[in-house]
Amino acid sequence: MTRFTVLVGAPQPRSATYDAAVLAAGALAEAAGIRPADRVIDLAEFGAGLLAPEPEPGLAEALRAVSASDFVLIATPAAQGTYTGLLKVFVDRLPELGLGGALALPLAVTADPRHAFGIESDLRALLAELGAYVPADGLVLGAAELADAAAPVLAWARAVAPDVKPLMLSAA
Numbered sequence: 001m002t003r004f005t006v007l008v009g010a011p012q013p014r015s016a017t018y019d020a021a022v023l024a025a026g027a028l029a030e031a032a033g034i035r036p037a038d039r040v041i042d043l044a045e046f047g048a049g050l051l052a053p054e055p056e057p058g059l060a061e062a063l064r065a066v067s068a069s070d071f072v073l074i075a076t077p078a079a080q081g082t083y084t085g086l087l088k089v090f091v092d093r094l095p096e097l098g099l100g101g102a103l104a105l106p107l108a109v110t111a112d113p114r115h116a117f118g119i120e121s122d123l124r125a126l127l128a129e130l131g132a133y134v135p136a137d138g139l140v141l142g143a144a145e146l147a148d149a150a151a152p153v154l155a156w157a158r159a160v161a162p163d164v165k166p167l168m169l170s171a172a
Contacts, residue, residue, distance in 0.1 A: 004029070005069040006040040009076040009087025010109075013044040016146045017109045021075035023149060024107055024139055027157035028073070032165040037073070039065055043086050050089045063093055071103045071164075074127065078110035081118040083126070097131035103164065106138030109146065116140040136160035 006025045010017040018040070025037040041062045049056050055063060066072060076083040091098070104127040108119035124134050139156045141149055 002035060002071060003069045004035060004037045004071045005065055006037045006073045006075065007066055008040065008042045009084045009090065011044055011084060011086050013042055017075050017077045018042055020109055020141055020146060020149055021073060021107055024153050024157065025073050027153050028161065028164065031157040031161035034165065041065065043090050055093065067094060067098045069102050072099060072132065073105050073107060074123065075107040076123065078108055078115040078119055081115045082122040083119065091126065091130060094130060099127060100131035102132045104132035104134050105136060105160065108138065108140045109143060110140060111143040113142060136163040
């Protein structure tokens with residue numbers, strides 16, 4: 001069974017980035033003909049617990065879930081031109097190659113379109129460093145697109161589905 005996890009690195013719980021990630025995961029599952037995401041992990045729910053020396057049980061389970069995933073959609077708002085520190089703190093808790101062999105796609109929400117390149121290059125590099133395979137372009141949404149994100153999300157999902165579907169089906 002393919003394990004599909006959505007990981008949201010926004011500092012606000014149930015943020016616009018969270019909503020965009022859930023929308024994108026659903027659109028991608030539909031476009032690729034794969035099972036919907038099994039789990040959505042909202043890092044904002046862990047707060048300062050992300051920095052505790054030993055992870056609380058919920059955080060430990062989230063780390064295990066991400067490490068055991070076959071497919072991870074990683075979503076973050078742009079922060080200083082790249083991903084959030086919250087996301088970085090979480091992935092720093094993963095073991096070396098903690099996404100080993102997983103398929104991963106980045107998603108970013110940015111107020112400034114100039115940050116799109118930094119998100120794609122830096123977040124892609126982070127995912128690859130963790131051992132993930134990033135087969136297609138991530139999704140970068142401008143903050144102004146969030147009010148009606150369905151069209152750009154669906155266009156992205158349809159564009160990357162041919163790259164994702166065979167990999168997801170082989171992981172099943």
